[in-house]
Structure formats: structure tokens, C-alpha cells
Amino acid sequence: MKATDLMGIENPLSAGASFLRQDRNLTTDQALAPGQNKRGWVESxxxxxxxxxxxxxAGLLVIVPVLAWPRGMRVFIAATYLIAIPHYVSSFSFYLGDENLAYYRTRRLAFFVGPVLIFIGVMALRLTKMDAAVQSGLYVWNVFHxxxxxxxxxxxxxxxxxxxLSESRFARASLLGVNGSLAFLHIDRFPPIYQNLLRIHFPVWAMEAGFLxxxxxxxxxxxDTLRRRAKPMRAPELAFLVSSLLLFHPYLWVRDLDLATFGMLIGHFLQYLGIVWLLNRRKYATREGSEHQRLLSSISTKTPLLLFxxxxxxxxxxxxxxSSAWLGVPISYVILWNSLALVHFYLDGLVWAFKNPFVRKSIGPYLTPQSHMVV
Incomplete structure (x- = not known):
């Protein structure tokens, strides 16, 4: 999800007839349940x-079994296929919405050619044994993403x-600095980056110092900007801020950087699945439009179908x-897996780019309905 602040979102009440209709749906479908105050919460x-x-x-539920149990890798594998991969694939759900797809077709180079070029690039690097370039790119882009x-x-x-809105750039810098500091704290344990830094005589300590x-x-x-707010930060926002600053905690105590990274990512995966599901459930609450949009509506509004x-x-x-292992071409799956992750990073930079007026209008009102605003 892109980090651009949502303060620039237009009020749906002033955005024309179509957005008046959207706002009515939101205030009806997302009305506060009796006795339950959802104000200040994204959902509840x-x-x-x-x-x-x-x-x-949740990352502890993967890290601890792997470290403490001989068969703990089964938990790691299960989390990979049941949480990680669905998270990466969920980026493509944006293509199922009619409004989104119509817009994406006006930017074919970005939304259709770009992912193909990433796949070709990964395939070329992997087949020419330039594995470190792919691994380093994944590690660095992952921290930013x-x-x-x-x-x-x-x-x-x-x-x-x-x-x-003035808080946004400092919030981004804070999170990127803290997360980068933790991810590069023991970068000597990640040979694809560390060995190449040594090869070019780059001072490794400078990266950690820069992030700090x-x-x-x-x-x-x-x-300082928070201190000057008209109203103090309330519990939902404060709790998520603290959680975000602690998200990369596995890098402090897990020696294996692959396991530390995956343990950290479990929280990220769940957050992404949650926000995408919530967006689609609100936006496509009514089954209408094309077949693919109605399919997205069904999946988003029916929990058993979503889990299936x-x-x-x-x-x-x-x-x-x-199958790739059985056929003797395991590299084909590695290329697919790496490409999927990088395309996910790339697409997220487009579909969540709130500087884009289309994104603000097509996503923003569904994530910040009036019924959830603090008054």
C-alpha cells in the first residue's frame, strides 16, 4: 500500500452524483452497530x-516453531502458501473492478507492459546466474514496500x-529509518548484499548510520508535529504507530535473516490482506457490473468463498x-516466485498512489467513511 497521506482525499459529498451515491452506500452499509463505536477505527x-x-x-507463530521444533518448517511452508502467496496475488484483484480496469487500459504501458518487463528481467537475471541482483533487489525493495x-x-x-497532512512525510521517514536500521543491522548475514558491498569497498557501516x-x-x-495537533492522538492511531515501529523486531533477535524477514512479513501480509478485503467488501457490496467484477464482489462479501x-x-x-521440481526445472518456479513478489511491489506503487486523483476518488472514500470519522 502506498504511503501518501489521505488528507488530500476529496469529500465524497462534493464529488458529484456518482460519489453522492457511493457515500449513501457507505453510510448505510457501514453504519455503526448498536452499542458499538467504530469512530477512529478503520473497521472496528x-x-x-x-x-x-x-x-x-503473528510472526512469532512461525518463528518460534521453526526455532524450537524439528518439524517447525512445516509451519513456515504452510504460512508461505496460505498467507504469503495469496497476499502477493491479491494485488491482481484490482484488475477485476470495472472502473479500475477501464482506467488501467488508459495506461497500458504501466499496468500491463510493466509487469511483463519485470518478469522478463527476473528470468534473464536468474538464467544468467545473476542471482544476487534479484535477491538484493527483493531485500531492499521489501524494506521500502x-x-x-x-x-x-x-x-x-x-x-x-x-x-x-504535514505529518505524513515525517511519518514515512520515521518508519523507513527505523525499519531500514533494523533490516541492515546484521546485513553481514545476507551475502547477496554484503559480499557485493565488500567487493566495491563500500563502507557497510555507512548504510546503518544513514538509516539511523x-x-x-x-x-x-x-x-513535534503530533505535539501541535489540535486534538491529541487517540488510542487506535497511537497503537498502530507503535506496532509499525516494532514490526521489524525479528531482526533484533533472529539470527537467520531469511527467517527474520519472513517472520516480519507475516504481520505485513495480514495487514495487506485485511485492507484489500475491506476495500473490496465495501466497494463491491452489491453484485453488479461485468462477470469479473461480480466475481470479485462474491469473493469479497462471502467469507467462506474468500477463504476457499x-x-x-x-x-x-x-x-x-x-511440478517444476518433478519436471527437473525448479528454476522456473523460482522465477515465477521472484517475479510475483517484484510485480506486487511495482503494482502497489501504482494502485495505492494517492497523489493520483483517480486513486483518491476510487479508493479513499471507502477507507475513510464519515461513519468512522472522529468528531
């Missing part, structure tokens, strides 16, 4: 705490709590992995 206390704020703890998603969800809370400087700078100015879809996606990739 239970939903937000489970899938956003406390999701980083996760940081921007955290900042993006934080911006939703900021919008719901009437925070200032960004973290300190960002946090100082971010806290997630499991099915994981099963397809599991069979693809086994």
Missing part, C-alpha cells in the same frame, strides 16, 4: 487489532482522527512448485 476494534495493530505478533504500507495505513488513521539518521530526524519532527479462494491460490502455487 476487533478487526483493526486482529489484522493491523497486533498482526506483527513494507514501510510505505505501514505509513499508508497510518495515514488512514490520521485521516479518521483529523490529523494534519533518517530515523532520528523523522521521529523528532514527527513527534485464498486456499486455492496457495494450492495452485504449491502444485506448481512440486
Amino acid at each position: 476494534p476487533l478487526f483493526d487489532l486482529s489484522l493491523f495493530t497486533l498482526s506483527p505478533l 513494507v514501510s510505505m504500507q505501514s505509513a499508508g495505513i497510518l495515514s488512514i488513521y490520521r485521516r479518521l482522527h483529523a490529523g494534519s 539518521a533518517v530515523a532520528v530526524f523523522g521521529l523528532v519532527f514527527y513527534l 479462494t485464498l486456499v486455492s491460490v496457495g494450492a495452485v502455487f504449491y502444485l506448481a512448485q512440486k
